[in-house]
Amino acid sequence: MVASHPGATLVLAGDLNCCLLKPAADSPGHRLTRLLTTYGLRIANTEHPTYRPANSLLDVIATSRPDLVTRAGVTRCQYGTPHDFTRLVLRCGGAGRPSRPTVQRRCLQKVDSEQLNLQLSEADWSPVLLRERPADKWEEFRAIFLSQLDGVAPVTRVRLSPPGAPPLTxxxxxxxxxxxxxxxxxxxxxxxxxxxxxxxxxxxxxxxxxxxxxxxxxxxxxxxxxxxxxxGSKKETAVPSATPDALNDYYVSIGPATAASVPRPAATVPVRLPRVTTSGFRPQPIDLDTLCLVLWSMKPSRATGLDGISVDMFRRYFWGTGQILLDMINTSLR
Incomplete structure (x- = not known):
């Protein structure tokens, strides 16, 4: 028995060793027909014999949805046996073609980069400059930058085509x-x-x-x-919810936890104090030329990630957003 999708089309198939072509009213084929009708099934076989020497139809196919039957017939056995195959074609109502995966993309190939750089340089970036925290500056920059991109290259949903088979010789x-x-x-x-x-x-x-x-x-x-x-493709993984402060606390706790797990020595171990100097680590702000060199030394990836902005976008529209990027980076260094 084969049950289809929730439309509940039931198909019963098998060789019950009773000929459905005998005309007698009390023949096994007629009794089987009445039995199946009692349970809401109807025989949907062809009228052609499947066992040629006896001119009999032994294979039975019954379904609860005879209205879905589009074709019934007999297929000749290709291995030389006299017993052929009964076939039945059902129309699957309600079962659509499986949907192909889709991705979101921006088509930047047809965008006039010079015109968009000019438009970005004339945009109002004051919400970014007035913020104090680097995270707030980035959110304001992202909102303004993506709104400008939406005007010339909106995000579209693209349906991926299945890969074709490799060519044969x-x-x-x-x-x-x-x-x-x-x-x-x-x-x-x-x-x-x-x-x-x-x-x-x-x-x-x-x-x-x-x-x-x-x-x-x-x-x-x-x-x-x-x-x-x-x-196959990579498995999707959830983005970790750990904050930078939680990561810092974890790494800071490694040293004390390791020291607490080490047993105390039996004898006193002489300790040599490190040399103390007055120097310190102080990151210096960078200029626009340095930022340009660093950006152009990066791989021009088009992967946008969760923020919707890629390295390729920074490089394409650097002359319109370079000063704002410099402000955010120097604020982060300070």
Whole structure:
């Protein structure tokens, strides 16, 4: 028995060894029909025999939704036996095609970078400059910067297409055609099995050669992008909720906790005090040229993360936002 989706279409299939083509009123086929009708099932078989020597229809297929039956027929056995197969095609009502994954993207390729840099330089950044805490400055900068981007490159939802199969060589396609001919001809079971084995090996070789070419072309930095269709995507992980203060408290507690776990020595250990100096670590503010050099030495990643801003955006629109970025970084250093 096979039960479909919550629409509850029930299908009963099996070989009950009773011919459904006998016309007698008390034949096993008629009694089976009445039994199934009692339980709300209706036989949806074809009228063609499935066992050719006896001209009998032995395979029974019954369903609770005969209105969903679109086609019923008999498929000839390809291995030379006189017992054919009964087939039934049901229309799956309410079961839609599985939705493909979607991602959110901004298309920056068609944006006039010079015009947008000019627009950003003329924007009102006073909410950023008036804030004192770096986190507050960043939130204000993010709100203003993304609002400017939304005007020229709004976020759109893009439906991802499934990856296509690797290309096959002409020899592999020829093997597939020969296997299909052996299956349709019938009575060539040994030849079909041998061709099927050869086809699977040829497909694996073609796939290996295809991915090797892709790896050689993409280089070491794009190994994950090439191998993702094979090994699957990364599992989504939850963003940790630990705050910077909690992380600092944890690392500060490691030293005292380790010292408390060490047993006291039996004898007194002489302690050599470190040399004390008057120097200290004081981060110095940077200038705009240094910030530009640091930014251009970073990898131009387009990954936006949770903030919706990428390194590539900083580099594209640095001349319109450079002074504001410099203010936020120097505030953080101070």
């Amino acid at each position: 002409a020899d592999t396609r020829q093997l597939l055609a020969e296997r299909r001919q052996a299956l349709q001809a019938g009575g060539q079971r040994d030849r079909y099995k041998e061709l099927n084995r050869q086809c699977r090996g040829a497909i694996r070789r073609d796939q290996t050669a295809h991915y090797q070419r892709e790896l050689d072309k993409a280089g070491p930095g794009s190994v994950w992008r090439v191998l993702r269709p094979i090994i």
